[in-house]
Amino acid sequence: xxxxxxxxxxxxxxxxxxxxxxxxxxxxxxxxxxxxxxxxxxxxxxxxxxxxxxxxxxxxxxxxxxxxxxxxxxxxxxxxxxxxxxxxxxxxxxxxxxxxxxxxxxxxxxxxxxxxxxxxxxxxxxxxxxxxxxxxxxxxxxxxxxxxxxxxxxxxxxxxxxxxxxxxxxxxxxxxxxxxxxxxxxxxxxxxxxxxxxxxxxxxxxxxxxxxxxxxxxxxxxxxxxxxxxxxxxxxxxxxxxxxxxxxxxxxxxxxxxxxxxxxxxxxxxxxxxxxxxxxxxxxxxxxxxxxxxxxxxxxxxxxxxxxxxxxxxxxxxxxxxxxxxxxxxxxxxx
Numbered sequence: 082x083x084x085x086x087x088x089x090x091x092x093x094x095x096x097x098x099x100x101x102x103x104x105x106x107x108x109x110x111x112x113x114x115x116x117x118x119x120x121x122x123x124x125x126x127x128x129x130x131x132x133x134x135x136x137x138x139x140x141x142x143x144x145x146x147x148x149x150x151x152x153x154x155x156x157x158x159x160x161x162x163x164x165x166x167x168x169x170x171x172x173x174x175x176x177x178x179x180x181x182x183x184x185x186x187x188x189x190x191x192x193x194x195x196x197x198x199x200x201x202x203x204x205x206x207x208x209x210x211x212x213x214x215x216x217x218x219x220x221x222x223x224x225x226x227x228x229x230x231x232x233x234x235x236x237x238x239x240x241x242x243x244x245x246x247x248x249x250x251x252x253x254x255x256x257x258x259x260x261x262x263x264x265x266x267x268x269x270x271x272x273x274x275x276x277x278x279x280x281x282x283x284x285x286x287x288x289x290x291x292x293x294x295x296x297x298x299x300x301x302x303x304x305x306x307x308x309x310x311x312x313x314x315x316x317x318x319x320x321x322x323x324x325x326x327x328x329x330x331x332x333x334x335x336x337x338x339x340x341x342x343x344x345x346x347x348x349x350x351x352x353x354x355x356x357x358x359x360x361x362x363x364x365x366x367x368x369x370x371x372x373x374x375x376x377x378x379x380x381x382x383x384x385x386x387x388x389x390x391x392x393x394x395x396x397x398x399x400x401x402x403x404x405x406x407x408x409x410x411x412x413x414x415x416x
Contacts (some may be wrong), residue, residue: 135362145352147378152345159338162331164324171317189307203315205291212284220277223380228281235289251412255405262401
């Protein structure tokens with residue numbers, strides 16, 4: 082027997098004509114095929130990665146800062162004075178930063194009671210720039226930048242002396258390694274100039290003090306770009322005074338000199354924009370870590386493009402300094 086719900090397969094249906102084809106079995110609708118995500122090019126994936134954009138910006142900025150160091154030296158060889166380079170850079174940077182704030186419809190206000198600290202930061206920033214570029218005028222860019230890059234260790238020593246933060250063991254070890262490397266790097270004949278070394282050290286001390294003062298200003302609510310604006314504005318006034326005292330502008334005396342002079346202005350302005358643009362994508366610590374590549378790029382460019390002499394002993398010393406810088410930076414990130 083069959084149940085009422087079942088019909089034998091060979092029995093004709095009572096309500097269907099005999100010549101009608103049997104009704105096909107009802108099939109379940111097919112599930113739609115999964116949507117395949119479109120493939121993006123490596124460039125599109127890069128633009129969607131905020132960290133990658135930040136690292137790219139700060140890397141290019143570091144290369145431009147390094148190129149700027151060498152182009153400043155090259156412009157000196159073609160008649161440009163230190164004060165002319167400093168004024169040219171600062172007088173271009175001030176309107177550039179004004180445009181930055183105008184685009185954001187903001188103004189870099191100074192917190193109440195902080196005006197004196199802003200003036201001090203501007204003075205230290207100006208001393209840093211004048212001393213470093215004057216060191217370039219007296220000895221090689223490679224050696225000048227190595228001496229200057231003692232400033233991360235000087236910041237640690239000053240912070241400990243002022244009881245802002247304790248001196249970490251990594252900082253003390255890094256300082257010893259860096260000084261050993263500097264001793265090897267400065268063991269050269271002909272290129273070493275005592276006044277140049279002193280100027281590079283003064284520059285390192287000035288930027289160390291500037292970093293500590295800038296940190297105080299930022300803890301009181303100023304943004305890094307606002308601090309930079311007032312420092313550049315103050316330096317443009319001070320550099321204008323030193324330019325007038327030195328007899329005015331001394332322009333390049335050749336096409337190569339004009340190219341180097343224009344390059345140092347263009348590169349420093351672009352590097353500033355990229356540096357502060359990178360702060361929108363990366364934390365300050367990671368930005369500073371990449372900036373530690375500046376001595377490497379500066380030395381490589383000085384040797385490869387501008388023919389500076391740099392022997393095996395100097396390379397070993399430079400490697401020790403850079404290793405100490407990165408070691409302290411990495412230890413600081415883990416602390």
